[in-house]
Amino acid sequence: MPRISLRGGANPALVAHVMVLLVAVVPGAMATSVRSVYLITTAHIDPFLAGSFNYASTLLGITFVYYAARGHLDRLNPVVVSVLASVCALAASLCVLSALYSPLFLVGATVFNALAQVGGSSIFLYDERYGPRGDADTGLYRTRLLLSVAWIVAPPLSFVLFWIGGFPAVVAATALFGAVSSTAMIMVSRTRSPSTGSGPGQAKPASGGKEGGLGFWPIFAIMVATACANVLHSTNMPLYLIQVQHAPTFWPGLIMGAAAFVEVVVIALLPRLTKATSDAAVLWSGLVLGIVYFALLSVVHEPQIILACQVLYGAHFAATTVVCLPMLRRALAGGTGSLAAQFNNASRIGGLTASALFAVLATPLGFYWILTKLCLGVLLAALGLGVVRRIVTRRRAVEA
Incomplete structure (x- = not known):
């Protein structure tokens, strides 16, 4: 039975591999965490312009990743892609830093940040080719687990550095992490031969087996819906706690940290859960x-009860977003690089949709109730889509 093990005594090679991946994914999360804060508070960029930069770079990044997902990324060396992505991420941070002198530097930051987003997909491919040999789905769970761990480590670290030395300290840390991860990847690639991996066309198509016969687009739509609900919730809930409930400012961080902790635990257990049941059962x-x-959030208002409910939310987010990876693999005629690119694009499309919905619906009165109901409706629609798709697939199978 495949397991995700991080114990050094049991498998030092796996621990070393995990540390290389973690160092590679932390810099992007660090820069993202404080970028908008720096632009608005230090560089005195208009909030609308800062938001437009994030929106434009994400849209451009989706375009780059979309073309990378069309089989191109599977043919490239993940080490080269990761190193170039680190360079682009550093260039984007330097452009953001230079926005203190002219907002025109945000144009360069938009392009470089979009190019750097391709590197997030190459991490999955690097894990497949240079990681410990084993079950393919376990590799997906391991890499996705590290992304969650990175978002637990990176925000506190980036804000501490920002508090101590401003955004230049964050840029310096980004450069250091990028140099270390790039050097480690190059050394590994020279001392270990890559596995053949799953090139274009080698992934198994959806066949109505463990993936439940959903197919690519229903799974992709469920991932977009889950990402949309998550971004809406993570934007809406802190404002509600601070502005409406007048909770101390540490409460949103505490609640998000609790959800992230539960998410990591559930991701670590997912290989056993899917083995005992099925991917589809875990998704539903x-x-x-x-x-x-x-x-529950529609009727619960106390911060302490909301904190206790994070057990539900962390488990929900881990189960729906992570188990879609192996399901998407079986429904996608492409390799791991294309799979990761589609996964990242689903998250970004969901985030952009949520940002637009928040901008339209978030009003001083009643926004919490409206957006909470909207999150509920989005997930109900995702569940309904999956159920309808399975019914249609089974009917076609019976008729055939």
Whole structure:
């Protein structure tokens, strides 16, 4: 039975590999965490312009990743892609830093940040080719677990550095992490031969087996819906706690940290859960947990109870977003690089949709109730889509 093990005594090669991946994914999360804060508070960039920069770079990044997902990324060396992505991420941070002198530097930051987003997909491919040999799905879970760990480590670290030395300290840390990860990847690639991996066309198509016969687009739509609900919630909930409930400012961080901790635990258990049941069963359970969570938030208002409910939310987010990776692999005629690119694009499209919905619906009065109901409706729609798709697939199978 495949397991995710991080114990050095048991497998030092796996621990070394995990540390290389973690160092590679932390810099992007660090820069993202404080970038908008720096632009608005230090560089005195208009909030609308700062938001437009994030929106434009994400849209351009989706375009770059989309073309990378069309089989191109599977043919490239993940080490080269990761190193170039680190260079682009550093260039984007330097452009953001230079926005203190002219907002025109944000044009360069937009392009470089979009190019750097391709590197997030190459991490999955690097893990497949240079990581410990084993079950392919376990490799996906391991890499996705590290992305969650990075978002637990990076925000506190980046804000501490920002508090101590401003955004230049964050840029210096980004450069250091990028140099270390790039050097480690190059050394590994020279001392270890890569596995053949899953090139274009080698992934198994959806066949109505463990993935439940959903197919690519329903799975992609479920991932977009989950990402949309997550971004809406992570934007809406802190404002509600601070502005409406007048909770101390540490409460949103505490609640998000609790959800992230539960998410990491559930991701670590997912290989066993999917082995005991199926990917589809875990996905449906995750969607139901999210529906129950947002239904409770419609009637629960105390921060302490919301904190306790993060058990539901962390489990929901881990189950729905992570288990879609192996399901998407079986539904996608491409390799791991294309798979990771589609996964990242689903997250970004969901985030952009949520940002637009928040801008339209977030009003001084009643925004919490409206957006919470919207999150509930989005997950209900995702669950309904999956159910309808399975019914249609089974009917076609019977008729055939």
